[in-house]
Amino acid sequence: MKKLNCSMCILKSEATKSLNTGELKILSQNCVEVDFKKDEVLFKQNVLSSNVIYLQSGMVKLIIEGPQRKQILKLKKAPCYIGLPTTMGDKINHYSAVAIQATRACFIDITTFKKLLRLNPDFSYEIIVELCKSELEQFHRCINLLQKQVFGRLANNLIYFTEELYEMDEYDLPLNRNEFADLVCTSRESISRMLSELDEEKIIKIEGKRIKILNKEMLKKIRDNG
DNA sequence: GCATTAACCACAG
């Protein structure tokens, strides 16, 4: 197994930057780096969870099995922690994480992680900030889902992809139509139809999974009024 | 009533 040296890592999180030499050594000894290919599972819902995971690079989707069907909770882009709520909040995972592109992740032993939280307040502070931002994001996502119609929700996600996830106007959708529907909370058919319609209106250009935003202003209007 | 929205089903590339 590869020996890790977290102090040499150039992909440190904001939180980890505040660790001192000794703390970084503790982390190095209780942390494993793993590469995932697209579609590989990082962790699964309902299994015992004993790691906090830090994404160095790549992207994952968080999936939860609901009472009716599965739901995509959100897409997460490195650098970020995943599995913090699910590891600290309960002993089993409440959702699964699956890579949607090649991803490199650090698995950090939960007792080590807790130890660092107690040892270093600056570290804890950064973790809290990340969690709070994430919770605020969830609140907004929740109200969007509840109070917007499908076009608004779809536009919302497309804008999120282009501005937050990829920071480009042209990209490949990371999900197929079915999963995209699971993210937007609608049916596969509605996604198909609406993407075609936005294409007809020259608001986006869609070719399979390749998508290009042509009229971002209009898309934002749909997001805000939809 | 009538229009709109969106889900479900079926079927074809």
Next chain:
DNA sequence: CTGTGGTTAATGC
């Protein structure tokens, strides 16, 4: 896996 058409149920003038 996707796109489309038909049908249907719910909701709002």
